[in-house]
Amino acid sequence: MSLRVSDLKVHYRTLRxxxxxxxxxxxxxxxxxILGLAGxxxxxxxxxxxxxxxxxxxxxxxxxTVELDGTELPIGDDRRMNDFRFHEVSLVPQYSMSAxxxxxKIGKMVGELLRSRGVTPDTAxxxxxxxxxxxxxxxxxxxxxxxxxxxxxxxxxxxxxxxxPSLLIADEVTSALDVSTQKAVARALAGFxxxxxxxxxxxxxxxxxxxxxxxDTIMVMYAGRLAEKAPARTIVEAPRHPYTRMLIDSLPExxxxxxxxxxxxxxxxxxxxxxxxxxxxxxxxxPLAFDRCAEEPPAAEIAPDHFVACWKA
Amino acid sequence: xxxxLTFVVAVTVDWMIPRFMPGDPVAGMVARANVxxxxxxxxxxxxxTGLFGFDxxxxxxxxxFWTALLHGDFGISIWVFxxxxxxxxxxxxxxxxxxxxxxxxLSWVVGNRLGAYAxxxxxxxxxxxxxxxxxxAMPYMWLAVLLAWGLGVxxxxxxxxxxxxxxxxxxxxxxxxxxxxxxxxxxxxxxFLVALGGWAIGMRNMIIYELESDYSTYLAALGAPQxxxxxxxFRNAVLPQITGLALQLGVLVAGALVTEIVFSYPGLGSLxxxxxxxxxxxxxxxxxxxxxxxxxxxxxxxxxVYVVVDxxxxxGMAGAQA
Ligand SMILES: Nc1ncnc2c1ncn2[C@@H]1O[C@H](COP(=O)(O)OP(=O)(O)O)[C@@H](O)[C@H]1O
Ligand code: SF4
Ligand SMILES: [Mg+2]
Numbered sequence: 001m002s003l004r005v006s007d008l009k010v011h012y013r014t015l016r017x018x019x020x021x022x023x024x025x026x027x028x029x030x031x032x033x034i035l036g037l038a039g040x041x042x043x044x045x046x047x048x049x050x051x052x053x054x055x056x057x058x059x060x061x062x063x064x065t066v067e068l069d070g071t072e073l074p075i076g077d078d079r080r081m082n083d084f085r086f087h088e089v090s091l092v093p094q095y096s097m098s099a100x101x102x103x104x105k106i107g108k109m110v111g112e113l114l115r116s117r118g119v120t121p122d123t124a125x126x127x128x129x130x131x132x133x134x135x136x137x138x139x140x141x142x143x144x145x146x147x148x149x150x151x152x153x154x155x156x157x158x159x160x161x162x163x164x165p166s167l168l169i170a171d172e173v174t175s176a177l178d179v180s181t182q183k184a185v186a187r188a189l190a191g192f193x194x195x196x197x198x199x200x201x202x203x204x205x206x207x208x209x210x211x212x213x214x215x216d217t218i219m220v221m222y223a224g225r226l227a228e229k230a231p232a233r234t235i236v237e238a239p240r241h242p243y244t245r246m247l248i249d250s251l252p253e254x255x256x257x258x259x260x261x262x263x264x265x266x267x268x269x270x271x272x273x274x275x276x277x278x279x280x281x282x283x284x285x286x287p288l289a290f291d292r293c294a295e296e297p298p299a300a301e302i303a304p305d306h307f308v309a310c311w312k313a
Numbered sequence: 314x315x316x317x318l319t320f321v322v323a324v325t326v327d328w329m330i331p332r333f334m335p336g337d338p339v340a341g342m343v344a345r346a347n348v349x350x351x352x353x354x355x356x357x358x359x360x361x362t363g364l365f366g367f368d369x370x371x372x373x374x375x376x377x378f379w380t381a382l383l384h385g386d387f388g389i390s391i392w393v394f395x396x397x398x399x400x401x402x403x404x405x406x407x408x409x410x411x412x413x414x415x416x417x418x419l420s421w422v423v424g425n426r427l428g429a430y431a432x433x434x435x436x437x438x439x440x441x442x443x444x445x446x447x448x449x450a451m452p453y454m455w456l457a458v459l460l461a462w463g464l465g466v467x468x469x470x471x472x473x474x475x476x477x478x479x480x481x482x483x484x485x486x487x488x489x490x491x492x493x494x495x496x497x498x499x500x501x502x503x504x505f506l507v508a509l510g511g512w513a514i515g516m517r518n519m520i521i522y523e524l525e526s527d528y529s530t531y532l533a534a535l536g537a538p539q540x541x542x543x544x545x546x547f548r549n550a551v552l553p554q555i556t557g558l559a560l561q562l563g564v565l566v567a568g569a570l571v572t573e574i575v576f577s578y579p580g581l582g583s584l585x586x587x588x589x590x591x592x593x594x595x596x597x598x599x600x601x602x603x604x605x606x607x608x609x610x611x612x613x614x615x616x617x618v619y620v621v622v623d624x625x626x627x628x629g630m631a632g633a634q635a
Contacts, residue, residue, distance in 0.1 A: 093534065101528045104624075116537050117536060
């Protein structure tokens with residue numbers, strides 16, 4: 001088992017109180033597995049991704065543990081966590097277009113970054129990785145502004161995986177790109193796993209049909225909690241959680257992406273995470289809700305590798 | 314291109330001022346000049362009439378003005394008749410430059426450093442920020458008067474007037490240079506301090522902005538040490554500060570002129586005051602022209618520096634040539 005997350009709770013400190021963006025999430029990720037993380041905007045996907053590599057100043061690790069390859073990650077300790085960043089856990093951020101220092105040539109920046117982490121730059125390896133994603137070697141002698149959006153995206157992917165991390169977090173890496181580029185980027189990421197550049201990956205997106213193309217397993221989150229986690233095919237063909245079912249039904253046809261129909265077909269909105277209601281958080285919008293739903297449903301394994309947090313599942 | 318246009322407009326305005334003023338400038342000036350010998354009066358009248366060339370058409374006058382200007386000829390001063398205006402200006406320029414260049418450059422460098430440190434440490438931030446705001450909000454005149462009064466009049470530590478002691482003659486002895494420095498200290502300090510606050514605040518805000526930008530976040534996520542992230546942030550934050558220097562230049566010059574007047578420092582500012590008091594038109598015109606030229610030249614230099622320092626403009630130009 002590559003990654004084991006147990007009852008993870010991460011809150012945002014705000015003036016009006018704690019926002020419980022991650023409120024007890026548990027899951028496991030196997031070696032060489034790509035986990036697609038899906039769910040509406042605001043359900044806590046980014047928070048989960050950031051918790052695994054670097055929490056921002058307002059995030060607070062309230063409870064739970066994260067274990068990577070048998071070692072517990074000190075996710076709440078920024079300083080100690082540094083040893084794991086880049087080497088063990090890495091990130092392809094949502095903002096790849098602006099992730100590179102605009103006033104440094106890319107090759108120089110990569111060299112400075114590597115040396116600052118105590119790594120001697122391996123030029124042959126870097127050039128090999130550029131070839132793998134189809135970037136010309138000249139990009140190293142360019143400033144970020146001279147690269148197209150897709151090139152910057154691939155450059156960031158190369159940089160992030162240069163030290164062959166165990167876990168790669170890719171957060172909405174495709175949302176800034178057009179449809180054909182999205183698929184190419186998703187395939188390139190899967191290729192990284194296939195080539196062993198990264199061991200396992202969490203691929204975050206609100207676009208479930210894109211996730212389906214590369215993920216082995218899909219995990220659906222709702223309002224800071226896990227709703228359902230199962231092999232990708234099971235999620236799409238036999239979802240058990242009412243929320244997942246509504247998500248899948250709102251897609252015209254899996255594998256075909258319709259820009260204005262993704263995740264839009266569910267009436268109502270998720271509860272505030274500032275003071276979330278007790279019981280199942282999907283209750284307000286759930287057509288199947290009944291008395292028992294006032295209690296919180298645990299994520300039960302109803303079939304091998306198929307977890308659902310619903311009393312009706 | 315922009316520089317050329319600005320220059321032409323400035324020269325034209327400079328040329329127009331005496332010509333479209335009410336009254337007869339020549340008669341007025343000659344009368345005001347207080348020259349007693351009739352021969353001198355006649356010489357001046359002829360000189361001025363010839364210079365203005367009122368008998369010639371306007372376009373000819375305008376052309377003459379340009380020709381004289383390009384020869385570095387600003388006319389003859391009335392206040393210190395018959396010294397050429399250009400000589401009077403050249404006598405004052407070293408004082409103004411000696412005051413401005415160190416105060417502008419030092420306040421810029423120190424202010425940037427201070428702002429960068431402030432962005433790093435909360436304690437320092439809590440002092441630099443309010444002090445910086447007080448300093449920038451202070452008009453140049455104000456701080457200068459305060460310093461002159463406090464350190465000059467009350468404490469008596471520094472002289473409050475002149476470029477050097479009246480008892481001395483300019484020479485290269487250590488004693489004179491020390492005296493020069495002594496007179497220079499207060500006007501320099503007031504210029505330095507007012508500008509310092511603005512640069513420090515600007516830099517602090519720019520650094521904080523850069524530290525929150527995406528490339529900083531990305532580097533931090535990859536565990537890059539703060540040292541590297543701050544180095545990048547500082548470098549990128551300095552670029553807008555260079556532009557800021559170009560934009561502030563006019564204000565800085567105005568501040569220097571006012572400060573000179575407060576300290577009776579014998580630079581261009583005091584010259585302008587003298588020219589106005591003595592209604593010395595040519596001197597005023599010449600000084601104004603000289604300042605415009607100086608600011609334009611400084612702006613041009615900063616522009617070049619910016620192109621050299623910012624790799625993006627460099628890369629862009631290389632791309633355009635390729
Ligand atoms: N800096 C913050 N301060 C307070 N609340 C936040 C902050 N960032 C995110 N949140 C809240 O945390 C929840 C989860 O956000 P996020 O993880 O960004 O969701 P997702 O990535 O799934 O769209 C949301 O309800 C959001 O409002
Ligand atoms: S637990 Fe109840 S409210 Fe929640 S999803 Fe299941 S049926 Fe709906
Ligand atoms: Mg997000």
